[in-house]
Amino acid sequence: MKAFRYHRPADVAEAVAVLAAEPRAAYLGGGTNLVDLMKLGVQRPDVLVDVTRLPLDTVEGLPDGGLRIGATVRNSDLAAHPVVRRDYPVLARALLAAASGQLRNMATTGGNLLQRTRCVYFQDTGKACNKREPGSGCAALHGQNRDLAVLDWSEQCVATHPSDLAVALAALDTVVEVHEADGPRDIPIADFYRSPGTHPERETTLARGALITAVRLAPLPAARRSTYLKVRDRASFAFAVGSVAAVLDLDGDVVRDVRLAYGAVAHRPWRAYRAEQELRGRPFSPELAARAADAELAEARPLRHNGFKLPLTRAITVRALTELASS
């Protein structure tokens, strides 16, 4: 591992100032992803700015009925928070479906959103990867790509985003609060993640050195009826092969409102707007849910080894919505 200096800033402004002054500095949150990638030689910061002692570790109710979650709130504390469990079960379920008890005690809210892909070609410095080393090529495109993207990939990158939390937040119209060198800024989650395009090394629209300080959830009473379904290669402690975050609001049997987002299908958490459009205003049925998923996946381009993700994503859409409809 490359040697690094360690800095513990007194406040957010100092943290951002250090990143502005040090071109190869990185923020350190829970470390569950960054420390691993440093051991692998994939990330090689020369300064670590430890943000875990900044006063960003609270969950507070907002006057409008929403919720602000500090960036250093640990995944386990957030999943156990009584308001999250009651008002945003999709969020609690997504967090609990991720990683292991130990890792959830470490991982932070902000860090979770900035996880790097689990594409094995990205994690192996001996392989070509445009995300790790721009211009080096993509060994995954024609490699073992079972776990990779089916939607919105580019010739340069077929990686998927690994976060479960981000999928739930994408379904909830979250705002990401960030602090940049010239002050604070709000980024709607729909604008936060990027498609890979020709610059897969950039996963978000964050300015370099920006620090996530919180995520803000809008009040969404319908989210009390919400869930997160995740399919893995084993029963627990694995990244998603497919996942869906779903919120369903029925008026009788008619879909008044619905929010759907998919994990493990694209470079970003995938908000399924087309599927939502198919569902809204129609009487709910499992057949309708299947048609909605098919509409969303119509533009999918499966790779050689991951065509199964289409029927899988369709099946979990039907299951999640049918469960919510009958709950």
Place this chain on the structure above:
Amino acid sequence: MQGGPENTTTIDERHSSRVTFEVNGEPRQVTLDNRTTLLDTLREHLDLTGAKKGCDHGQCGSCTVLLDGRRVKSCLVFAVTVDGRSVVSVEGLAGPDELSPLQAAFIAHDAFQCGYCTPGQLCSARGMLDEVSRGWPSAVTDDLNTPAELTDAEIRERMAGNLCRCAAYPHIVAAVRETATSS
């Protein structure tokens, strides 16, 4: 990642830190290369070899310790970040000549074969039982708003971060169940 110029960088005081923290109730102070993990600090600098290095990537759980009372994977924690904090490793779960109820249950239920994962299993189970007592749900909890009953399915899900390659899982579950029900 052997070789390469970064590994021959001269390590000076800018890349090292003096770290003061509590380990098993005792104050300890060490000067470390910032790259040193908490796991390596315990094992190589403080002669506490209970916590084990299995995968060194946060996947196997054999390095699990309690940090400020919460279970974490010490292989993914840089020791410099725990300055002022409190660590309990398997050596601190009970006095030197004692067994905690959890340790006694592991013996009674034959909850290990080679024993390599056991220190991590014990620290993880200790932290997990505290989480249960705080009413935390898990991925297999049906009703998120009611404290879960600690069924075998709950124990297995909550202990998923600890691998046992000897596959002593049924006995580990039995030991944890007994500890939970008798406390």
